[in-house]
Amino acid sequence: MSSVDRQLDDLHETITSELPADITVSDVKYEGPELVVYTRDPKKFARQGDLIRQLASKLRKRITVRPDPDALERPRDAREKVMNVIPDEAGVTDLDFHEDTGEVVIEAEKPGMVIGRHGSTLRDITKEVGWTPEVVRTPPIESSTVSNVRNFLKQERDERRDILERVGRQIHREEMSDDEYVRITTLGCCREVGRAAFILSTPETRILIDCGDKPGAEGEVPYLQVPEALGAGAQNLDAVVLTHAHLDHSALIPILFKYGYDGPIYTTEPTRDLMGLLQLDYLDVAAKEGRAPPYDSEQVREAIKHTIPLEYGDVTDIAPDVKLTMHNAGHILGSAVTHFHIGDGLYNVAFSGDIHYDDTRLFNGAVNDFPRVETLVMESTYGGRNDYQTDQDDAEKRLKEVINDTYDRGGKVLIPAFAVGRSQEMMLVLEEAMRSGDIPEMPVHLDGMIWEATAIHTTYPEYLRDDLRDRIFHEDKNPFLADQFNHIDAGEDERQEIADGGPCIILTTSGMVTGGPIMSWLRHLASEEESTLTFVGYQAQGTLGRRLQSGWDEVPINDGESGRASKINLKMDVETVDGFSGHADRQGLMNFVKTMNPRPEKVLCVHGDESSTQDLSSALYHEHNIRTFAPKNLETFRFL
Amino acid sequence: MSSVDRQLDDLHETITSELPADITVSDVKYEGPELVVYTRDPKKFARQGDLIRQLASKLRKRITVRPDPDALERPRDAREKVMNVIPDEAGVTDLDFHEDTGEVVIEAEKPGMVIGRHGSTLRDITKEVGWTPEVVRTPPIESSTVSNVRNFLKQERDERRDILERVGRQIHREEMSDDEYVRITTLGCCREVGRAAFILSTPETRILIDCGDKPGAEGEVPYLQVPEALGAGAQNLDAVVLTHAHLDHSALIPILFKYGYDGPIYTTEPTRDLMGLLQLDYLDVAAKEGRAPPYDSEQVREAIKHTIPLEYGDVTDIAPDVKLTMHNAGHILGSAVTHFHIGDGLYNVAFSGDIHYDDTRLFNGAVNDFPRVETLVMESTYGGRNDYQTDQDDAEKRLKEVINDTYDRGGKVLIPAFAVGRSQEMMLVLEEAMRSGDIPEMPVHLDGMIWEATAIHTTYPEYLRDDLRDRIFHEDKNPFLADQFNHIDAGEDERQEIADGGPCIILTTSGMVTGGPIMSWLRHLASEEESTLTFVGYQAQGTLGRRLQSGWDEVPINDGESGRASKINLKMDVETVDGFSGHADRQGLMNFVKTMNPRPEKVLCVHGDESSTQDLSSALYHEHNIRTFAPKNLETFRFL
């Protein structure tokens, strides 16, 4: 009998002895980090309000109760009873009964009303029908990404349960080593921005944190092939943890499955969906640019299938000696500061991922309050001595000026923007500016992936800034649903019509003018002197965006029909509005550490160019007397 | 056709075109780092004195010429002709003809006379018979180790040639990576003394430097199992380099062959022999102490078979992007500072191994003059703030006092000493002291492995201090052959007789009184108040030597016959004579770096306890403004 089976037997016995005699436990299993308790008496279980919480705190495990399949009411009988329990205002859009696990997935416009105060409505459902309810939000804006992911996971339920069971046994395996150490190996993203990838290892466990590409430097991928990474086989990784969906962190995660990885990916639910969206786009772009994609969509699906979503603040066992907790990072939807608690009080490491320290319109500022942290691995994108950003108020004022000036001239405002994050921030600024009369009401057209990315945001309001979330939850004043927002979904004809029309604002990808619908918009608008091309995000060296921003006035045009390349002259006004950034600036990074609780003993400054990481490292050392490092790629640091 | 075959074809062509038309080249092969040129005209080749040197410098390769087997004179005809060429005074003791390679191995008491001025006699031999001569020294003192190694290698010639050919092709393989980095991974010996093991890696090549055990801490072995070491398989190592034979550097080399390693070990010839001796003793001790040995003698033989001996100063290709040069380290016979030249002028790393900076009686001081060195990995055994040693003159004076006092009382001097290094140094001190009349003539008995280790020293006089070597070479005044030295080879009876006799000196293992014949000597001499137990080397914490040194007066005795354990009272005088050490002291370590040419940019201080490595690291930083580190085990440093 394996040690895990022995453990489960012991748990079975303990749970039985803790429960009232009339509640029988038919089986006890691990599924991923959860302990699943099967009972023939789900209704009785539900009636004893606090039983699960008591068990969980006694066993120090996350516990899910499921009815034994034999004890289940038939779906056709249960459906009506379930609908009777849930208030009509909840807006249930789908009920899906899974007889294999006794779960009923309830998709509703207002999940809160399905849950009830402290979960009371959920318990009522079980008391009525015995089934275990699980609630998901009906996307307020239809999102093909969200529905594709949900449908795919529904299809793959059986395999997914196998994966979860295997992962569960792996997490709860017996510890084998009596050695003690904690190490971090840098596989990318050191003294550079891009290809984030780190290995956190103990004698017991090896965890890969992020696995991104390097934008603008295809081929510069993380050092996955060195012995300490996948040299000994991808199956030697215990877990992958993803801080957020940006491609410089997520692009190469699917390749792991090509290399034979078959374990879990821990991340937030919105990151899972955004990751799928961005990875598929990444494959698209590679194909369009005639590069061989490093993996195909099959591996993107594998990545999604292997994802175990965590909520901010959940403390989750991911290995016998490692507990993971994700916290809001304030950077993009679902972005997380990931905190690793190693051993039983042995050591704690936090990876900042990308962070924004102050609150933005979209997100609360990054969390920097932890039970313990000895070492912090910290982004340094704007860590340089002089990397101070315009503050958001001034940035918004300037943007409104540009819009008003352009409007007064009868022109259009064309804003290249990243689909995820920057665009939604812009939408919130524009919606409020129009509502408050700071700028005139006019259509705001959303082109490229922006609409889809926005739809994903509205599916996960819990991950947005608290007052924004409240607006979406309680007041039905979802700003993303404002009338002025128009999704460009009819292609060139629609663009032509808009180009021929009056003043408007166009938000479109790609953010650095390296391809996508912005190219078409430039073709339509280049000759309009009254219109304005407005940059609101960082333009990397070597991109067309950077060239146009610095005064270049030629736009290369690839005539789709004839296939001939030509150029047109840019006559538009070109403006740059600084101060919209998903990254903390120098002051924000310093503040993150200054107000961090507790103050870390060591900080590794990564995710910044050489001078930024070294500047930040030296500033943190001098101001706070912390041991700081600006690692190179391919180094290994040992703590303990 | 593989790239190596293409390379060899090109070389074949170039060599043919460089040679006079009447010399034909029948084949060109790599054997280890050497390029072997087979010719049907060996005699003509030999007649053109400088041809090989010219070819070598043109091709930048080490070149060996061998006769095509078809072109060979028969051994029975050749034997007499060879003997006629060599002067009688050379003292040839064996001629061994190898028809497979056309080599004749000549064992002689005076190899120099077989070689002749600038190799003239060797060339004469080839001119006469066509065979390629190779010369080895007849050990002046019979050494079973040396003759066992030589016989074993003779037996295994075929397999050894296969190994060399495979290694040769591996060394000269095409470089695959266009990435550039140099890394050092610490697998042991950091903030501790023992289990030396480092990996030097480039994108192309992975080299293991040393693989020792930790004396007094069985089971604390180098971290070979981590992914960056052997995790991806031992076959992923390209080469093993051994700095010297001490077990804290060599003990676990044979285990690599158990793990599937099948590549070369680069070290000096004396280190190869001493390594074999010490490893077999290591297995013996493990067996006696009832521990399961980590490998058996079969793997020790594998290690010897895979050794490619290098001479000090030879610049040797050991990988497509790495050249290795070994230099005298002054520590023990054959010990080397190993210098790695990486890429074509890309980077240079030196590993000090264990060093002695000043000259000793046995060895010249460590070499610290290199074409280039950017990073030095340096031992720190006596790197602590206060680790200054008595100087050698004072130490010798004190030793002579102890001997004279004991002699005057009619007692015996019992000196526990390490077989390799310290014992031979003692022998030289004693021989000179008697010759110059500083102490009376009396027998010096050598027990345990000391005699055998001494025999190995006399086999390799080229590795000894220059004036000592000259005495052995030119004057036949080999001090190790002095009459007073007596090899204890008749066991307990002989010891009893000596114990019953008059004043004498006894040098015996083990050096820290942890076992071996010293235990028997203590039983014989413990009660003699007139005799002296004299410590001349470091006694580690926890050893019986340390306890006796600090005043303990009970010696546990295991009565061989009855098997009963008992104790006897130590009545002997106990003296400690400091100042004999194979290691540089704090001053020596500082001087090694201070006078090093060129000064390294970075120094990693290893092979010392935590405070020694940190003290030395901080002193080097403050005095020379070098970037210094006191690494932990399991870290990886990247240079470049």
Ligand SMILES: [Zn+2]
């Ligand atoms: Zn279903």
Ligand SMILES: [Zn+2]
């Ligand atoms: Zn990001």
Ligand SMILES: [Zn+2]
């Ligand atoms: Zn990033």
Ligand SMILES: [Zn+2]
């Ligand atoms: Zn040594």
Ligand SMILES: [Zn+2]
């Ligand atoms: Zn050593």
